[in-house]
Amino acid sequence: MDEETHSPEQSADGSVVCARCGTAAEGETAPPTWLCSVEDGRRLLFCESCARLHIRAIESRLDSLWW
Template sequence: MDTPDGSTEHDQPLVCASCGASPPPGQEAAARLSWSRGSERGRTTWTCDRCSRANLRSIEGKLDPAWW
């Protein structure tokens, strides 16, 4: 087996945690740049660019008003 960068992280399939969408073959590299990356219980999660924009509102809504 030949793993150029030796990263196990890149072995994970890119799937949107919100809508379950995945980038078409050949588009994963671009998606990793445009999608939002997060972590949940030590696992890397991805959110597609569409859901990221939709989530911005809900994320802002969850912030404690006093924080501002």
């Protein structure tokens, strides 16, 4: 595989943010309850609320653009 995985989105202060709703995690790493997804070579992190709300689409392996 020649694809490069980019690091997750981070805010200006260095905290990790949810790719769906923009919620910022405390600290520089995502909590263990957050979901990580790789889409188009980018690593996306979703907060616990967004992951719970869209669990069926996630388990169906739909890209986040669909949900």
